[in-house]
Amino acid sequence: MSLLENLNWRHAVKAYDPAKKVSEEDLNKILEAARLAPTSSGLQPFRVIVVSNQDLKEKMVKGALNPEVMRDSSHVLVFAAWDSYSNEKIDKVYDFHTDVRELPRGRFSSYTDKLKVIYGVQTAEEHFAHTARQTYIALGLAMAQAAELRVDSTPAEGFSNERVDEILNLKELGLKSVSLLYLGYRDEKNDWLSHMKKVRIPMEEFIVNK
Template identity: 85%
Template sequence: MSLLENLQWRHAVKAYDPTKKVAKEDLNRILEAARLAPTSSGLQPFRIISVENQELKEKMVAGALNPEVMRDCSHVLVFAAWDSYSEEKIDKVYDYHTDVRELPRGRFGSYTDQLKKMYGAQTADQHFAHTARQTYIALGLAMAQAAELKIDSTPAEGFSNEVVDKILGLREMGLKSVSLLYLGYRDEERDWLSSMKKVRIPMEEFVISQ
């Protein structure tokens, strides 16, 4: 199937079959799609925490707006962004870039100096607003890859960031949760949305040509 056909197929599943689990190989393909997502200056300022452990999911349910979805899905992917930029983080990323490309460290020094100056003039809140936006590109690619594999997904912002961050120890890692992606297989009988038509506004309204 084409990408557009896969996107027509998928929807935000409202009920998962708890007996069906996503295979490790398929999960890795979804995570790889997210890892390959473009990010501002190539900094990849976020991480994905993949939660399969049922006991851990049960703890996270306390902070979920749709607890049954979290409880019954196969995996919960937590997209968590850096809480701030720092010179050390920027240098670490670019040292990795130059090492992989077999270039001398500091090869991009003039550019990283600009980044450090720009972010150095901003607040931590401004930093997080920027890093959080980067996660959504990866979230979209993860959903597209899941759809290609005919794995259901549900993106979610309806959860307590404080609860999830505390349970997963994200603040100690310099991370703050942004969104969740539930993965698994729909329960046809309980997923009330699966029998309904997919609805989007018409193309002529959606696209403004000038």
């Protein structure tokens, strides 16, 4: 199947079959797609928290726009971004880069010094706005990989960030939740969107040529 066929197949599932679970093999492929996503300056300023524990999901559903979707999904992936940049975080990432590439540490210091200046004059709110945007690239790639595996998914921003952050102790990790991705297998009988045509605006309206 081609990427476009996979994207035409997928939709934001509205009801999951709680008895069907995503295999560890398929889950790892979806997570790997997210891990391989490009990020600004290669900093990967976010993490993906995998929630499969039903008790945790039950705690998280309060404040969710579609609680049953969260509850019945196989896994909930929480895309959580750094709450701020720091010199230490930047150095840690680039030390890792040079170590993996067998280069001397500090090889990219002229570039990282520029990053430190740029982020040094910004607020924590500006930092989080930037790190949060990075997560959406990974979210999209995770959905595409899930579709290739015929694993259903539902991206979600309709949830209580504060509640999720507290339940998963994200503050202690220097993270704040941005979005969720529910994974599983559709309940054909109750997923009302399953048998409807996919709707997108026409290409001639979507694309603006200059």
